[in-house]
Amino acid sequence: MRTVSREEGRADRAGAVYTYALTLKDHPLRLDGLSGVGAPPAPLRTVPAGPLYAVVSDVSEVPHPTERDIGAHHAVQQRLMEGGIVLPLRFGATALDDDAVRSAVEEHADDYAERLRELDGCVEYSLKAAQEVGQPDDHVRDGEADSEAGSRPGELGAQDAQPRLEAVASGVTEAFRPFTQEVKPGAPSGGDFLSVSFLVSSDQDELFIASEMSLAHQMGEDFEFRLHGPLPPYSFT
Template sequence: MAVYIYSITGEDHPLRLDDLKGVGDPPGRPRAISAGRLCAVVSDAPEDLRPRRRDLSAHQEVQDRLMTDGTVLPLRFGLTAPDDDAVRAALEERAEEYETRLRDLEGCAEYHLRVSQDEDALLREILEDSDEARELNEAIRSGEAGPGAPLALGELVAREVEARHGALAAGVVEALRPFSREESSSSPTGDDLLSISFLVERDKEELFLTAQLSLANQLGDDFSLRLRGPLPPYSFV
C-alpha cells in the first residue's frame, strides 16, 4: 500500500506518535519505518490526497511534534512512496546524505521573512531624490511633456525601484546574517521585495528576533516585515 511520508529522523529521536492523526479521511496513523540509523515517519496514503486544510494541518502537526523532541528533516506536503520497502530502500541508499543533513540542522529552526514597502511612499522617495524623474513627472502633469514622456518616466521609476529594492534586500540580509547559520532565498511574490528563510540556532533565536525587531523600527512605518517562525526547516532539507 502507498505510504505518505512526513519526516526523516535519526534512530534515537523520541517518536511520540500514538496520539497524532495523519493525513486522510479517516486520518492515517503515523508510524516509523527504520533503516540503519534513520527513521521515516509515515502513514497510509489516502487515494485522493489533495492539499485540503485538514490534511495540511495534520501534516504540520506531525512536523511540530517531531521538531519539539529533536532534529528532523521535514518533507513538504504531498510526498508519497509505493510501500514501506520503497521508503526503507531510499533511507538506505541516501543514508550518508540524510545523516549529514540531520547533523547540520541539529538545534536549529527556520524563520521566514517577507519584506515590502508602501508603493506610494517609494514613489514619493524616488521623485524627491531623482531630478530627472521629478522633472518628467512635472512636465507630464503640466501637459508640456512629449508623447514618449510617460513611458520614459515609467521605465526610469522601474529602474529606480529595482535598484532600491535590491539594495534594501541586501541590507536586510546582511543585518540578520550574523545571527543565522544558513539562508535560503525564494522569488518574492506580490508586493514583496524580499522573501528569505534563515536557519537559526536555538541559542541565537533571541538575538535574531531582537535584530529583526530593531531593523523593523529603523526602516519605519513605510515598510512591512512579516516574520514566521520557529518553523520546521523545510527550506534547508
C-alpha cells in the same frame, strides 16, 4: 524518494505510504494525539531505515493539498521538531509500501544522518517584506509632463523602484547574516520584494528575533515585514 502518481494511488487498492519526515533513531517520537493526512487519517508510525526512522502513515491514495491535510502534515513536523531535529519532507511524498520507503531512505541514509546532525539545534525563519502602498517609491506627484523627458516624475520613480528595492532586500539579508548559520533566498511573489529563509541556531535565536524587530522599527512604516517561525528547516534539507 520515489513518489506515486495520483493514478497509481487510485489504482492501488492496498493504498500507499505517506512520509512526513526523517529522524535519527534517538528521537523521542512523541506523536500521541496527532492525526495524519487522508480520509480517514490512519495512525502515525515509523519505518526503520539504517540509523534513521521515517515517520509515515497509510493512505488510500495520494492526498490532495487540502487545508486539512496540509495542516496535518505541518502539525506532525512541528511536533517532531519539539522533540529534536528532523528532516521535513514536502507535502505529497508518497511511496508504494514500507519496503519502498526503507529502500529510498537507506540509499542515502549516511547523507541524511549527517545533515540531521548538522541541523541539530537549528530552526528556520522565513522573512518576507513588501513596500507599503503610497510610500516613497510609489509616490506620484501630480504635475505637468516634463518637457525634456516626456514623462511625469512619477513614471521615472516607478522605473527606479525595482533596483532600489533589490538593494534594500540585499541590505536586509546581509543584516541578519551574523545571527544565522545559512541563508537561502527565495523568489518574491505578489507585492513582496523580499523572500528569504534563515537557518538559526538556538544560541542565536533571541538575537535574530530582536534584530528583526529592531530593523523593522528602523525601516518604519514604509515597509511591511512578515517573519514566520520557528519552523522545521524546510529550506535547508
